[in-house]
Amino acid sequence: MNEEHLAEAKSLLTAFPGKSSALIPILHLVEDEFGYIPQEEVEVVAGLMGVTAAYVEAVLSFYTLFHRQPTGKYLIQVCRGLSCHLNAADHLAHFLYEELGVQRGGTTDDGLFTVEEVECLALCKDAPVVQVNLAYRPRASEEQLKGLIEESRRGVAQHA
């Protein structure tokens, strides 16, 4: 962790009645900084918290918001919860896999896109829901996703 995040992590440890309540916010700091949770940082966080690395890894394995490998610049998460499933979210996921040439959880060779399927994104009334980085795409469609992919590629090309 960089110095700013380390200071924030230490302050989080005293902000809650129990140290363990600070684990998730501290892991968010790490994810924000690196884009994933590197193994060395698991050790750092465990040391800060006074728990084992295995404990931190167990928590990490439960939450889809945390990643153990680097992801693409655009992390596309397709909800596979019941409402989204009933509204053809699996077709959207397969559309993305074909369009981007990746498998579930995979990242494109250019490092631009990662596609994941995740549990309920808590916007069930607007199913099917896709989340790109932290922005919701309610009532998502293949056309919208195609446009998003093209826009993202153009945006990256313009800034290259």
Ligand code: FES
């Ligand atoms: S089931 Fe997809 S947002 Fe809840």
